[in-house]
Structures are given as C-alpha cells and as structure tokens.
Amino acid sequence: xxxxxxxxxxxxxxxxxxxxxxxxxxxxxxxxxxxxxxxxxxxxxxxxxxxxxxxxxxxxxxxxxxxxxxxxxxxxxxxxxxxxxxxxxxxxxxxxxxxxxxxxxxxxxxxxxxxxxxxxxxxxxxxxxxxxxxxxxxxxxxxxxxxxxxxxxxxxxxxxxxxxxxxxxxxxxxxxxxxxxxxxxxxxxxxxxxxxxxxxxxxxxxxxxxxxxxxxxxxxxxxxxxxxxxxxxxxxxxxxxxxxxxxxxxxxxxxxxxxxxxxxxxxxxxxxxxxxxxxxxxxxxxxxxxxxxxxxxxxxxxxxxxxxxxxxxxxxxxxxxxxxxxxxxxxxxxxxxxxxxxxxxxxxxxxxxxxxxxxxxxxxxxxxxxxxxxxxxxxxxxxxxxxxxxxxxxxxxxxxxxxxxxxxxxxxxxxxxxxxxxxxxxxxxxxxxxxxxxxxxxxxxxxxxxxxxxxxxxxxxxxxxxxxxxxxxxxxxxxxxxxxxx
Numbered sequence: 001x002x003x004x005x006x007x008x009x010x011x012x013x014x015x016x017x018x019x020x021x022x023x024x025x026x027x028x029x030x031x032x033x034x035x036x037x038x039x040x041x042x043x044x045x046x047x048x049x050x051x052x053x054x055x056x057x058x059x060x061x062x063x064x065x066x067x068x069x070x071x072x073x074x075x076x077x078x079x080x081x082x083x084x085x086x087x088x089x090x091x092x093x094x095x096x097x098x099x100x101x102x103x104x105x106x107x108x109x110x111x112x113x114x115x116x117x118x119x120x121x122x123x124x125x126x127x128x129x130x131x132x133x134x135x136x137x138x139x140x141x142x143x144x145x146x147x148x149x150x151x152x153x154x155x156x157x158x159x160x161x162x163x164x165x166x167x168x169x170x171x172x173x174x175x176x177x178x179x180x181x182x183x184x185x186x187x188x189x190x191x192x193x194x195x196x197x198x199x200x201x202x203x204x205x206x207x208x209x210x211x212x213x214x215x216x217x218x219x220x221x222x223x224x225x226x227x228x229x230x231x232x233x234x235x236x237x238x239x240x241x242x243x244x245x246x247x248x249x250x251x252x253x254x255x256x257x258x259x260x261x262x263x264x265x266x267x268x269x270x271x272x273x274x275x276x277x278x279x280x281x282x283x284x285x286x287x288x289x290x291x292x293x294x295x296x297x298x299x300x301x302x303x304x305x306x307x308x309x310x311x312x313x314x315x316x317x318x319x320x321x322x323x324x325x326x327x328x329x330x331x332x333x334x335x336x337x338x339x340x341x342x343x344x345x346x347x348x349x350x351x352x353x354x355x356x357x358x359x360x361x362x363x364x365x366x367x368x369x370x371x372x373x374x375x376x377x378x379x380x381x382x383x384x385x386x387x388x389x390x391x392x393x394x395x396x397x398x399x400x401x402x403x404x405x406x407x408x409x410x411x412x413x414x415x416x417x418x419x420x421x422x423x424x425x426x427x428x429x430x431x432x433x434x435x436x437x438x439x440x441x442x443x444x445x446x447x448x449x450x451x452x453x454x455x456x457x458x459x460x461x462x463x464x465x466x467x468x469x470x471x472x473x474x475x476x477x478x479x480x481x482x483x484x485x486x
Contacts, residue, residue, distance in 0.1 A: 197313060
C-alpha cells in the first residue's frame with residue numbers, strides 16, 4: 001500500500017535523488033576508471049622510447065625520522081627505468097642528528113653511478129619560510145636541483161620502476177592515463193603541468209590504525225580521487241608523489257604576486273606581497289610554507305596561473321607501508337583523518353561539507369529515502385538499502401584487491417625485485433600464507449565496517465574545530481588557508 005507524502009517531502013526526495021545519482025556516478029566513474037587505467041598503464045607504457053630525448057629529472061626526497069620499510073622506499077628512486085645520466089636524487093634532511101641521515105648514506109653508497117646527494121640543514125639556523133616543516137626541508141633541494149623537472153617523492157612511499165618514465169612522458173606529451181589532453185598542433189585542450197599518483201597504504205603490521213588507513217586509501221579515497229582527477233573541474237592532489245617543472249611553479253608564484261610590492265622576508269602574512277618576494281627563480285616552493293596542505297595549494301597555483309592547464313595521472317600508485325609504530329592505533333587514525341579534514345575544510349569548503357554524503361551508509365540512508373518515496377511509495381524501503389550496501393561493499397572489495405594487484409604489475413616487472421608488501425598475495429592478517437590474491441572476507445569485512453562506521457563521527461569532530469597537530473606541533477588553520485603555529 002502506497003503512502004501519501006507532502007509536497008515538501010517529495011521536493012526533498014527529488015533533491016536527494018539527484019545528489020544520490022551524482023554521488024553514484026562519481027563513485028562508478030572512479031571505480032571503472034581504476035580498472036581501466038591500472039590495466040592500461042602497461043599497454044599505454046611508451047614503447048621504444050628514445051631515452052636520449054628524455055628530460056633530466058631531479059628527485060627530491062624529504063626525510064624526517066625513520067619510516068617503515070624506509071630503505072626499500074628510498075631505494076625505489078634509484079631503480080627507476082630511466083637513464084642514470086639524466087637523474088639526480090637529493091635527500092633533504094633538516095639537521096645532522098636526524099636518524100634518517102645514516103639510512104640515506106647507506107642507500108647513496110649502494111648506487112655510486114647515480115648522481116645523488118644528502119642535503120643537511122643548519123641546526124643552528126634552520127630554514128624557516130613558514131609553519132610547514134616539509135616545505136622548509138624541501139626548499140634547499142628545490143633551490144639546488146640540477147634539472148627543471150622535479151619529482152617530490154615522500155620518503156615513506158614506494159613506486160614501481162617505470163613510474164618516472166610514464167610520468168615524464170605524461171608531462172611532456174600532456175596525457176592523462178595515456179589519453180591526450182592537449183593537441184599541440186591546434187592548441188586545443190589543456191596542457192598537463194603536474195603529474196601525480198594514487199596514494200595507497202599497505203598495513204605491514206596488524207594494527208587497527210594501519211588497517212583503517214589501508215582500507216580508506218584503497219576504497220573510498222581511491223575511487224573519488226581518480227574520479228575527480230578525470231572529471232578535471234578542479235585540482236585534487238595528494239603530495240605523496242608529484243612531478244612538475246620548477247620554472248612553472250616559480251612563474252605561478254610570480255603571477256600571484258603581480259602588482260604587489262615584495263614583503264621584507266616573505267612572511268608578512270599577506271599573500272600578494274609574500275608571493276612577490278618568493279616569485280624568483282628557484283624560490284617558488286618557499287611561498288607554500290605558509291600552508292599545511294601545500295600539495296593541493298601547489299596544484300591550485302599551477303592549475304590557475306599557468307594558462308589552460310590541468311593535472312594528470314598515469315595509473316601508478318604511491319604505496320606507503322604502514323605499521324602500528326608509524327601510524328599508531330585507532331585513536332591515531334581518527335586524529336589523522338580529523339587533521340586533514342580540518343585542513344581541507346578551508347581549501348575546498350563545499351566538498352568537505354558534502355563529504356559524508358559520499359560515504360556508503362550516509363548515501364545509503366538518504367538515497368534509499370529518495371528512491372523509496374519517488375518509486376516505491378514508501379518512506380524507507382529496507383531492501384533497497386540492503387541492495388545499496390551490498391553493491392557498495394562488493395565493488396570496494398574488488399577495487400581494494402585490484403589496486404593492490406595493479407601496484408605490483410608493471411611493465412617488465414620480472415626484470416626487477418618487488419618488495420614483499422607490494423606482492424598481491426601479501427596479507428598481514430594471515431602472515432602471507434594465502435596463495436590467493438584476495439583476502440579472506442572474514443578478515444577484510446570487519447575493517448571495512450569499522451572504517452565506514454567511523455567516517456561520520458570523524459567528520460563531525462573535524463567540522464567542530466580548527467586546531468590540528470602536525471609532527472607534534474599544534475597549529476590553527478586560518479580562513480585564508482594559512483597556518484598559525486600555536
């Protein structure tokens with residue numbers, strides 16, 4: 001028996017149904033995009049590429065403290081399928097007492113044929129251009145880089161051996177996942193000026209915090225990250241692995257500062273004058289030390305200030321091994337998610353406010369209400385909600401494993417050694433004894449349910465505050481997106 005509904009109820013049902021369709025479309029676009037792009041990265045790998053025509057690249061790796069599987073992660077920069085004579089690797093370390101220094105020295109000694117250096121800051125007079133410690137650390141490497149193209153690659157991530165070659169090809173030829181975005185003859189389309197990679201976590205210890213990080217990045221985050229990049233209406237950039245030209249970033253900062261007198265030291269707090277101060281060759285990155293979320297702000301600057309440009313991806317993943325020590329327990333996971341939601345709240349306010357509506361359970365509730373009112377003559381059809389959740393969890397289960405398998409599969413992968421945590425059969429819950437690349441549902445599903453159940457409470461906590469803790473230091477995010485150390 002059909003129920004009768006008020007005009008207001010039907011109006012809300014229509015609005016929520018439209019948004020439900022938008023969310024499902026974006027989720028589906030991301031899901032199928034992951035399947036298509038990850039599979040095609042091998043097929044779209046540049047064939048018979050003349051290495052003599054490749055541009056030189058400086059890889060910048062900011063180091064602070066010890067990370068899980070650090071040697072393996074640092075070593076991957078040296079084992080890229082790229083001409084050694086066109087590669088420079090700079091390790092950036094804040095001071096000589098950092099334990100990462102000895103690890104970097106060991107890795108550099110293993111590859112004497114590759115131009116690599118360890119840049120250590122002055123502990124008595126450390127570089128300080130703003131509250132962002134990563135930018136303060138990177139600035140010396142950015143200024144001393146031999147090549148125009150720089151690849152900022154975090155110390156705690158591993159990438160496949162052909163990632164750099166595909167990324168440089170995408171940057172030079174303006175391709176997104178192998179498809180052209182710009183016609184250089186007709187000048188139609190948008191040129192690529194930043195290449196980034198899907199962030200992925202792998203729990204190498206059975207910690208709830210590490211497992212939730214792994215689940216979040218492999219399911220919800222990945223599908224919308226890929227989807228929003230392909231829609232390309234605005235930059236959506238994670239800073240784990242970014243490749244761009246220094247000249248273009250310097251020019252973007254110069255454009256921000258046009259019409260302003262330079263401030264005295266670039267730290268006046270005024271965007272225009274500070275950009276005018278830093279808008280010089282080899283200094284552009286220093287401007288972004290004012291922001292905690294420097295990755296997205298760099299993406300926005302390159303997107304908005306360098307003509308008709310966009311970001312692009314290659315189907316590669318930046319894989320971060322996580323442990324209980326590196327990522328803590330469940331409390332640490334919640335605090336991390338709260339921190340980055342608070343940072344994003346001011347960068348992309350509308351998207352952050354709408355974020356809960358893109359999660360499985362919340363979208364299932366309002367979507368079921370809308371579908372039930374408009375098509376079933378009911379307030380809430382439980383069977384539709386069950387169908388929604390089962391479909392969502394099924395696609396997440398497949399996507400999770402597909403992403404982990406695609407991180408392992410690379411062009412000519414048999415010619416190099418892959419770390420154990422990238423192998424598709426690795427599963428920390430059963431100590432890598434399963435011959436299947438799919439994890440047991442009994443182990444996987446409880447973590448998925450926990451992650452999904454925490455999504456809304458985490459969002460509420462994040463929206464209600466503006467203070468964050470970053471590397472043990474408290475900050476407040478201002479409305480102009482800059483950070484203030486407390």
